[in-house]
Amino acid sequence: MDLLQGTLDMLVLRTLVFGPLHGYGIAKAIRSASEEALDIEFGSLYPALKRLELKGWILSRWEISELNRRAKYYRLTPKGRKQLAEEHSKWAQFAGAIGRVMGPAPDGSEV
Amino acid sequence: MTLWKRLKYLSPSYRQAQEREMREEMESLAAIAGRRELGNLTLAAENARAVWGWSWLAGIWGDVRYALRTLRRQPNFTAVATISLALGIGANAAIFGLMDAVLWRKLPVADPDRLVMLGTDSRSYFVYSGLAAHAGEVMESVIATTGSSPRRLDPGAGPQQGGVELVTGNYFTTLGVRAALGRAILPDDDRRSDPAPVALLSYDYWQRAFAGDRAAVGRSLRVEKARYTIVGVAPPGFFGLTVGEAPDVWLPMAMAGSVVPGPNPLDQRNYNSLFLLGRLRPGVSPQQAATALTPVDIQIELERNGPPATEAARRELYESRLELTPAARGMSFLEYRFAMPLRVVFWMVAAGLLLACVNVMSLQFARADERRRELTVRLAIGASRFRIVRQLLTESLVIALASGALGLAIRQPIAAGLTSLISAGQAPVRLDLRTNLAVLLFIVGISLGVALLSGLVPALRATRRDLQPALQQASRATTAAPVRRALGRAVTAAQLALSMVLIAAACLFAFSLHQLRQFDSGMNRRNLLVIDLDPADSGYQDAQAIDLNMRLRGRMLAVPGIAAVSFSQNGLFSGRNSDTRFEADGFHNRKPRAHIGVFDMVGPGFFTALGARLIAGRDFNERDDQSAPSAVIVNREFARRVFEDRNPVGQNLYLAEDETHYKPYRIIGVVQNVRNDVRRAQPLFYECQLQTRIEVMSTRFLVRTRQAPEAAISGLRAAIRAEDASLEIGRIDTADALLDSTLDTDRLMAALAWGFGVLAIVLAAVGIYGLLSYDVTRRTGEIGIRMALGAFQRDIMWLVLREVALLCAAGLTIGAVAALALARLVEGMVFGLKAGDPRVEAGAAVILAAVAVVAAWFPARRAARLDPMAALRNE
Numbered sequence: 013m014d015l016l017q018g019t020l021d022m023l024v025l026r027t028l029v030f031g032p033l034h035g036y037g038i039a040k041a042i043r044s045a046s047e048e049a050l051d052i053e054f055g056s057l058y059p060a061l062k063r064l065e066l067k068g069w070i071l072s073r074w075e076i077s078e079l080n081r082r083a084k085y086y087r088l089t090p091k092g093r094k095q096l097a098e099e100h101s102k103w104a105q106f107a108g109a110i111g112r113v114m115g116p117a118p119d120g121s122e123v
Numbered sequence: 124m125t126l127w128k129r130l131k132y133l134s135p136s137y138r139q140a141q142e143r144e145m146r147e148e149m150e151s152l153a154a155i156a157g158r159r160e161l162g163n164l165t166l167a168a169e170n171a172r173a174v175w176g177w178s179w180l181a182g183i184w185g186d187v188r189y190a191l192r193t194l195r196r197q198p199n200f201t202a203v204a205t206i207s208l209a210l211g212i213g214a215n216a217a218i219f220g221l222m223d224a225v226l227w228r229k230l231p232v233a234d235p236d237r238l239v240m241l242g243t244d245s246r247s248y249f250v251y252s253g254l255a256a257h258a259g260e261v262m263e264s265v266i267a268t269t270g271s272s273p274r275r276l277d278p279g280a281g282p283q284q285g286g287v288e289l290v291t292g293n294y295f296t297t298l299g300v301r302a303a304l305g306r307a308i309l310p311d312d313d314r315r316s317d318p319a320p321v322a323l324l325s326y327d328y329w330q331r332a333f334a335g336d337r338a339a340v341g342r343s344l345r346v347e348k349a350r351y352t353i354v355g356v357a358p359p360g361f362f363g364l365t366v367g368e369a370p371d372v373w374l375p376m377a378m379a380g381s382v383v384p385g386p387n388p389l390d391q392r393n394y395n396s397l398f399l400l401g402r403l404r405p406g407v408s409p410q411q412a413a414t415a416l417t418p419v420d421i422q423i424e425l426e427r428n429g430p431p432a433t434e435a436a437r438r439e440l441y442e443s444r445l446e447l448t449p450a451a452r453g454m455s456f457l458e459y460r461f462a463m464p465l466r467v468v469f470w471m472v473a474a475g476l477l478l479a480c481v482n483v484m485s486l487q488f489a490r491a492d493e494r495r496r497e498l499t500v501r502l503a504i505g506a507s508r509f510r511i512v513r514q515l516l517t518e519s520l521v522i523a524l525a526s527g528a529l530g531l532a533i534r535q536p537i538a539a540g541l542t543s544l545i546s547a548g549q550a551p552v553r554l555d556l557r558t559n560l561a562v563l564l565f566i567v568g569i570s571l572g573v574a575l576l577s578g579l580v581p582a583l584r585a586t587r588r589d590l591q592p593a594l595q596q597a598s599r600a601t602t603a604a605p606v607r608r609a610l611g612r613a614v615t616a617a618q619l620a621l622s623m624v625l626i627a628a629a630c631l632f633a634f635s636l637h638q639l640r641q642f643d644s645g646m647n648r649r650n651l652l653v654i655d656l657d658p659a660d661s662g663y664q665d666a667q668a669i670d671l672n673m674r675l676r677g678r679m680l681a682v683p684g685i686a687a688v689s690f691s692q693n694g695l696f697s698g699r700n701s702d703t704r705f706e707a708d709g710f711h712n713r714k715p716r717a718h719i720g721v722f723d724m725v726g727p728g729f730f731t732a733l734g735a736r737l738i739a740g741r742d743f744n745e746r747d748d749q750s751a752p753s754a755v756i757v758n759r760e761f762a763r764r765v766f767e768d769r770n771p772v773g774q775n776l777y778l779a780e781d782e783t784h785y786k787p788y789r790i791i792g793v794v795q796n797v798r799n800d801v802r803r804a805q806p807l808f809y810e811c812q813l814q815t816r817i818e819v820m821s822t823r824f825l826v827r828t829r830q831a832p833e834a835a836i837s838g839l840r841a842a843i844r845a846e847d848a849s850l851e852i853g854r855i856d857t858a859d860a861l862l863d864s865t866l867d868t869d870r871l872m873a874a875l876a877w878g879f880g881v882l883a884i885v886l887a888a889v890g891i892y893g894l895l896s897y898d899v900t901r902r903t904g905e906i907g908i909r910m911a912l913g914a915f916q917r918d919i920m921w922l923v924l925r926e927v928a929l930l931c932a933a934g935l936t937i938g939a940v941a942a943l944a945l946a947r948l949v950e951g952m953v954f955g956l957k958a959g960d961p962r963v964e965a966g967a968a969v970i971l972a973a974v975a976v977v978a979a980w981f982p983a984r985r986a987a988r989l990d991p992m993a994a995l996r997n998e
Contacts, residue, residue, distance in 0.1 A: 035148065036156040054152075054161040059170035066128055066174060081155055084148045 020052065020060050022103060025088065025096040028070060034083040035061060061086060069095050132175040145171060186517035193518060200490065204483045205526050208573055211476030212530030212566060217537035218469045219565045224554040225367065226462060228452065228561075231360045233299025234402075235451040239409050241265065241399040241416070243446050248376075249392040251291070251399055253423035254416065261412040262401040264297045266290065269396055270454075271363060271370035274382060277345035278332040285328065287346055288363055288370035289379050295323075297402050298364075304329075305340040305355025308375050315389070318377030322351035326359040327553075328371035346372060349381040362555060364400065364453045369553035384659070392427045400450055409447040420445040435713045467949050468541070468875055471625060475879045476573070478621050482886050483577040485614045485893070487519070491585035498585055512582045519578025520571075527570035531558065534566075541871075584610070611897070615890040616934040619971060622883035623938020624945060626967040629876035631946075631953055634963065636869045638955030640862075645797040646695075647734025648858040650686075652832045653695055654824040654839065655853030669812050671846070672726060672822055678846055679826060682838040687827040689732035690812070691725040694823030695797075696861040704779040710765050720761070720778075721805060724812045730756070730794050732825045740772040740792030747791075748813040756792040761806035776808065832857055872952065884971065888978035891930065895923055895982035906986055907994025916987040923983035924976070931975050935968050942967070 027033065027041045038061070039052050064070045069092030075085045088096070131137050149164050158164070172178055194201040229235045241254060248267070255265040271286035292313025301307065303326060312319040322344050324333070333339035343350045351374065362369040380387035388394040403412055424440060431437040491498070501511060538556045656675075658668040672690050679688045693701065705720045712718065730742045738759060747754050755776050762771045771793055777785035788810070796804040828835045836855055843850055856864075863870075899906070906919055946958035956963070 034152065034155070036152045036161070055163050055167040055170065058167040059174050062171040062174040077155065079155070081151065083151045083155060 022099045028088045032085040032087040190518040190521045207479040208526035209529035211479040213533040214472045216534040237403045238450040239447040240450045245395045248389040257419040261415045265401040266294045267397040271368045285371040291376045302355035303358040313375040313377045320351045321354045323373040329356045413447045417445045480577045487581035515582035519574040523570040523574035611894045618887040618890045619934025620938035622887045624942045625880040625883045627942040629880035630963045632873035635953040636873045650828045651858040652826040657821045661849045678842040687732040689726040689729040690824045693723045706777040708774045738793045743811040747811045753788045754791040755788040757808040760804040891978040899982045899986045903994045907991045910991040919987045920983045927979040
């Protein structure tokens with residue numbers, strides 16, 4: 013499934029609400045949260061992380077992973093949390109609007 | 124905040140740290156997840172760098188490095204392109220700087236837009252005082268200045284000529300100009316009753332005469348006969364108010380009596396030697412101020428010369444209006460002298476730069492041909508066309524900016540050279556030619572323009588997709604040739620057209636100069652010497668000086684080989700004039716200007732020595748002294764204007780002695796027009812020095828020799844020294860040399876036009892040669908077949924030369940039309956022929972056609988001598 017333009021940032025912020033994760037961890041988390049529907053390529057995820065970092069919505073720090081390996085962990089900043097809340101409500105409005113237009117699925121097989 | 128973070132990425136060390144960090148992070152993730160799982164890490168890193176926002180800069184930097192590498196590999200092309208463009212840019216920047224200084228730049232004073240000049244001519248101190256006293260309503264202040272005139276300066280190391288300007292005490296405060304060192308001249312220095320002998324030096328003079336020594340302030344400086352205390356140094360950019368006339372020293376106006384010889388000019392109501400300027404009050408327009416000041420001006424005129432005598436004069440006075448002209452750019456007399464030459468030189472120089480551009484463009488076409496395989500490969504493996512065009516343009520830009528930098532370096536010498544060329548023989552013109560923002564912007568601007576002009580079309584053509592067959596063709600690219608040829612033809616025709624314009628200009632100016640040199644100036648210039656003497660300087664006053672002149676004349680006549688000797692105050696071609704008000708029998712012109720006559724005071728036998736023919740009456744002789752009736756001789760132009768068709772001999776001329784008194788002079792002769800300015804005949808009359816017992820400031824002797832004049836010079840020097848060894852002998856010139864020195868602008872224009880014209884011809888010839896050589900090589904097979912089928916050598920030659928004939932026809936027609944259109948620009952500058960003279964155009968066309976045929980001859984001959992067998996085997 014392809015992502016809608018601009019939703020990747022929102023997904024990353026949402027994923028980090030549960031706590032710090034490294035880059036690969038974020039990709040895995042999105043995949044499992046979407047029940048394997050969204051497979052984010054690392055090639056697009058990584059620049060998104062750098063973008064969010066530049067905007068000051070997330071922070072990164074070297075930490076030791078549960079498997080005792082060094083990795084860079086990303087966490088939300090207060091600014092990022094605020095941004096997430098904003099995007100969340102915007103998304104809800106958007107999804108609702110699209111939902112109302114589309115309505116229940118017509119059963120096309122009958123026509 | 125984000126901006127700041129981004130800026131940090133500009134620092135190489137920060138960026139390196141980030142790169143390292145990124146690599147580490149990727150390696151750590153690869154260890155956790157495996158490389159396969161993560162996908163293309165190089166792309167991820169590249170996209171992350173794009174987030175930093177400077178990848179475009181990195182791209183440009185890459186382009187620049189690539190361009191430098193490419194250009195280094197082709198040093199010949201790089202050198203030719205850079206040098207020709209640098210010359211063009213440097214010359215254009217020089218002209219731009221000159222035009223800026225002469226025509227456009229505002230004075231470096233406070234709020235120059237509120238400065239106005241009062242009246243169009245110089246006025247007397249009496250007028251200044253009156254206007255200054257009554258202008259308070261509309262003006263903050265009124266100032267007066269004499270402008271810079273040559274005086275004798277002595278800073279302690281012997282006297283030298285220097286420019287001295289007398290200014291009223293409020294001059295510097297009104298202009299808002301503060302001294303760079305010490306203080307400026309203040310109102311308190313300029314007391315009429317008790318003037319302070321103080322001097323302000325110009326920055327330039329301070330550097331020259333005092334080597335920039337700060338201790339110069341407080342020392343004394345001699346100007347003419349009096350000593351002054353130096354109180355300060357003016358700021359470096361301040362050159363006075365007259366463009367091109369930088370004074371060395373400023374003195375308070377009240378010192379005028381000790382600077383100007385003769386009676387104190389400030390006491391003479393009609394001694395019009397001052398320029399009046401004022402600073403308008405904020406919000407007052409020059410028109411409003413003129414309306415307010417006109418009644419004051421009329422009142423002053425009534426006070427100074429009494430009520431007008433006639434009804435006509437009365438009406439004229441009351442209808443006059445004081446003119447106020449904005450003086451934000453200063454008082455520019457240079458504008459009249461230089462505006463035209465500068466504009467014409469500007470166009471010539473611009474055409475030169477355009478030619479250089481076209482040439483670089485054709486070189487770029489050739490390079491693009493050579494690189495087609497490389498470019499096609501790059502296009503084929505997926506580089507975008509935009510990317511390659513950008514890269515090729517970067518090359519042009521590197522060349523253009525390097526040329527711009529070089530041009531900046533050579534700009535100042537070129538500008539200085541041009542200034543001294545234009546002003547040679549006359550008062551030196553001093554301009555502020557330092558590099559300023561406008562000049563820098565101009566250079567950057569034309570460098571960018573040059574890069575686009577010379578690089579864009581070749582870059583676009585080199586990257587066209589339809590050139591891809593080039594990949595398959597290892598040998599000569601015949602399919603691409605027609606386009607290349609059409610472009611080559613267009614470029615060559617453009618070169619020919621530009622050359623045509625420049626050569627036409629060169630022919631025009633050369634012919635004009637020739638006419639000026641040959642022109643009958645009303646005298647015999649052969650074997651005529653002009654000697655400059657200054658008797659007043661050695662203490663001879665009034666009558667003594669005239670007696671001295673007579674004694675010197677006698678001694679010089681005794682020198683072997685001398686045919687005739689006389690003298691005059693203003694001499695020949697010196698640009699010096701004296702004028703006075705006059706009336707004449709039966710002359711009723713109402714215009715006051717028509718009653719101002721230009722005259723010279725000459726010795727006996729003047730016209731004989733000059734070789735000027737008297738149309739009627741007789742020359743002055745030794746008996747025309749104070750006991751004889753006062754006599755004048757008028758020239759033909761004067762006779763025509765004042766006496767129209769009447770015979771002037773025997774009529775009276777009345778010359779103003781002072782404001783109200785006129786003295787009658789009998790006209791004893793009419794002489795043909797002796798021209799001081801070759802371009803126009805000026806009305807003139809002559810008085811005899813034996814009768815005019817007024818101050819003689821300097822004398823110019825005219826000596827007619829029997830043989831070559833140079834041989835007589837040492838004998839004449841000895842004769843002068845024998846009379847009085849203390850007499851300082853100024854210059855000794857031949858009349859021809861003096862005339863030539865008045866023709867500097869004409870000579871300059873001719874020389875410049877030829878310079879650029881020859882350059883243009885050479886470039887056009889190279890272009891034609893290159894184009895046809897390429898053509899012959901490409902058509903070798905065709906020529907071989909033609910010869911095998913029986914074509915003669917002359918048929919083959921015609922095949923090639925026909926190409927040139929077509930090119931010439933196109934290029935010369937366009938060039939002739941352009942030359943005709945531009946001819947209007949130089950209408951006022953040529954003498955003795957019309958600017959669009961068909962003979963000139965025809966001459967230029969013949970020269971160019973001849974050069975084109977010569978350039979085409981070699982490829983044509985090569986084609987004609989081809990061995991048909993070899994040619995066919997080549998295919």
